[in-house]
Amino acid sequence: MNDTSPAARLQQLFEGHRLTPTQRRIAHCMVRRAADVPFLSSVELAELAGVSQPSVTRFAVALGFDGYPALRRHLREVAPAEPAEGKQEFTEYQQAVHAEIENLRHLAELLADPGPVERAARLLAASRPLPVLGLRAASSQARGFSYFAAKVHPDVRLLDEGGSMLADRIDAARRAGATALLCFALPRHPREVVEALAYARGAGLTVVTVADSAFAPVAAHSDVLIPAAVGTGLAFDTACAPMLLGRVLLEAMCDDLPDAQARLEEFDVRAAERGLFAD
Structure with missing residues (x-):
């Protein structure tokens, strides 16, 4: 299966690593917010995942990086930002629907x-x-x-x-x-x-x-x-x-x-x- 979605790339990054429950929680959060993760600070990711900032740092090291900045640089290299120009603004309810559409799209890729x-x-x-x-x-x-x-x-x-x-x-x-x-x-x-x-x-x-x-x-x-x-x-x-x-x-x-x-x-x-x- 040739899956190039941000979520799939993150899943591949985590494969083969023995993660603690806290680290699995961070990984889960990153997959759910795959498009945003390359631009989040360690503090912001920690808040989203409900863990401490040092836990995010230890998580990055567990994946083989020198620290979270190195992990974020890697993610930016493999998932470059899309231009923000021309993007439509959606209501909170529309955003929820679009998020579900993205979940279904990822499921379709998985089922390939x-x-x-x-x-x-x-x-x-x-x-x-x-x-x-x-x-x-x-x-x-x-x-x-x-x-x-x-x-x-x-x-x-x-x-x-x-x-x-x-x-x-x-x-x-x-x-x-x-x-x-x-x-x-x-x-x-x-x-x-x-x-x-x-x-x-x-x-x-x-x-x-x-x-x-x-x-x-x-x-x-x-x-x-x-x-x-x-x-x-x-x-x-x-x-x-x-x-x-x-x-x-x-x-x-x-x-x-x-x-x-x-x-x-x-x-x-x-x-x-x-x-x-x-x-």
Whole structure:
């Protein structure tokens, strides 16, 4: 895949480095603000990432640079500034929409290599049952995926409530024959999700994760992680890219479920008989 977007170049810069949780937070922030990072001071980047200025310096050194100024010079060389003339001014709401469009564009570039999605889809399609985990902000993503997946997969089990029963439900799915678990993980990342994924892998499940970043806390407990960025321009994050990635996974799963089309046709027949839909 030939991906020359600023976010992709940053991802490549971080690959192969063992980063601390604080450094992953800085990396995640830089990917989200890829176009702005070459022009931010270490203090400004620290404020955006919610870390200390010395942490930014240590992060640059961990990447192999003498300090943050050297890292910033490198970023300016590989991502030269676009001329500001003629740029249109947008409202706050328009900026949020354009940021989501950029997230979707980056997802499209990522999907130029279908390998990770196809691998994930094979794992999920083969799992009987298929547990789907998503807590708090990610619960709607998990629920939406589960609703549609149940139309083509024989046994989908939604795990959208935490608490002491969560491990029990993972155990029950494993005893019933589950081999994989799908997790939607969005910020802020509940500690309970990280713990649940560690538990699921310990129980023998292969974990496929849709997360907002390859540097999310769940990465260490995922066998296959496919990133899809969230929008952060409004008071509450927006998650168009993770939702679309979930539908892409479903599409790929259908290719590995030989009776998927028959199940869909059967549903349509029964829905018509019941007068289920108004249109």
